Amino acid sequence: MIAILRKELTAIFTSLLAWLVIALFVAASGFYFWSNLSFFLLSGGFDLVRGLWQYQFLDMRQLMLTLLPLLTMRLMAEERRLGTLELLWTHPLRDGQIVLGKFLAAMLVVALMLLATLVQPLSLLVAQAEIPWGALAAGYLGLLLLGGAFLACGLLISALTDSQVIAAALSYTLLLLFWAMTWNEYAVGDGVLLQVLVKLSLFDRLYTFVRGGIDVRDVVFFLVFIGVFLTWTVQALGTRRWRGVR
Amino acid sequence: MIEVRNVTRTFGALVAVDDLSFSVADGECVGFLGPNGAGKSTTLRMIAGVFPPTRGRVRVAGFDVVEQSIQARSSLGYFPEHAPYYRELSVEGYLDFVAHARRIARRHRAHAVAQALAACDLGTVRRRLIGQLSKGFRQRVGLAQALLGDPAVLILDEPTSGLDPTQVTEIRELILALRGTRTILFSSHVLTEVSQVAQRVVIIDHGHIIAEDAPGALAQQITGAILLRVRVDATAAAIVAMVAAVPGVRRVEDRGADLEVACADEMAVAALSRQLTQGGFTLLELSRESLSLEEVFLRLVRRSGRGDPG
DSSP: OHHHHHHHHHHHHHSHHHHHHHHHHHHHHHHHHHHHHHHHHHHOSSOHHHHHHHHHHHHHHHHHHHHHHHHHHHHHHHHHHHTHHHHHHHSSOOHHHHHHHHHHHHHHHHHHHHHHTTHHHHHHHHTTOOOOHHHHHHHHHHHHHHHHHHHHHHHHHHHTOSOHHHHHHHHHHHHHHHHHTTTOHHHHOSSHHHHHHHHHOTTTTHHHHHTTOOOHHHHHHHHHHHHHHHHHHHHHHHHHHHHTOO | OEEEEEEEEEETTEEEEEEEEEEEOTTOEEEEEOOTTSSHHHHHHHHHTSSOOSEEEEEETTEETTTTHHHHHHTEEEEOTTOOOOTTSBHHHHHHHHHHHTTOOHHHHHHHHHHHHHHTTOGGGTTSBGGGSOHHHHHHHHHHHHHTTOOSEEEEESTTTTOOHHHHHHHHHHHHHHBTTBEEEEEOSOHHHHHHHOSEEEEEETTEEEEEEOHHHHHHHHHTSEEEEEEESSOHHHHHHHHHHSTTEEEEEEOSSSEEEEESSHHHHHHHHHHHHHTTOOEEEEEEEOOOHHHHHHHHHHHHHHTSOO
């Protein structure tokens, strides 16, 4: 697993795309931070300390939705297209190790991306503003878990195709579905179905974190979600293997 | 050692390999031949653990490739047909990755990588990115990863395809150097190469074995005889009748300067040379002609394809 992790990190950081994704994330979230800050300063009266970060975290969530599929699309699809997956299979590695190694490598990139945005609260220190470190920690944990869920979705999709473009397109479709499924209460009614959908919605799960709280049930949900998608990825690889398609 | 027992592999309705059985002994170097689509790569992939057989068993170094997959894979190096590679890794970086993936102990890793680099003559390009290398070098990187960590069993799928003649010679010499110390099963289209390198040849077609023997013996199996070229200090025509009368001689062909004689066995060869000497002729040449592996191959495949005795 460490072998895969190291190789993936090398591959990620030698590709222009990864740097572009990180740069875009940092730049765009910086821009959001600036406009959110201006908004709160101009409006005044709101709870700046909490409110600013809620907006900021929700904006970062949108950015992750846009950028993370670009990170996961190549993880499996490229190995399949190049035929290197066939070679990986002849090494004494379990499919689980391959999947986990790739997931953790992508996770490290997400962590790095989020780490870089710490510049934003730190910049407020200069203005001697009050920074709610506890709430920030909760928000960042939420984003990290959400990022993990996005990556797990993307990884599964990437294992189902050998085209990176299709992998990215399908990942967007799946993630948008997770996002939009609780939007239209009229379509699903406000009964049991909506309750279930809200429970499954990745995006609704983020609200507690964003408000500065950590609900263990949400943490468990994300971890289970990631676990299930990674397991499906392993199974997808296994199925392809039994069918003899690389 | 490699053991393939009653292995069948289907892809949907297509039967790629049909009840195939053969084995490769420890330290043996076996060539695996067959026309395109005969099931060669499918068989090699099953041995290497890329996918399991639909029916039957494959064992590598005593381990079942399905049930003891990790152990089986730990004891083999595999070179796949179109040597896939990670463009973005350096040669050394890639081999280091393979060393990790092969679970080579930390203290042996650097040495194993250095050894593989040296064996495939990759020292000069070790820091270059694989994507920037020429095909010949990439092929060698593929071989280097197969050799890494000295696996007891080597599965090489078309190791010389797409290489120029110099590179082909280099790879062939590399395999020759490994012969005897490893168990090697390699497939190839270049038949001269197989006859030079392999101690035994397995020929398959339509997923079945159609012949299996040493390259020389195969020729004899095909013609059912030992082929000789005979030249004496007289015209060939002068001795045709005498040669044809020797017991055990099956066929004589006058080729002008010499005769092509098919003998049933070595007794017949001995009788032939005695007869000629006693008849007052001086033997200028008595040599074994062998069918090239190419001819053997073509005859066998044609026979298997048409279902008639070629």
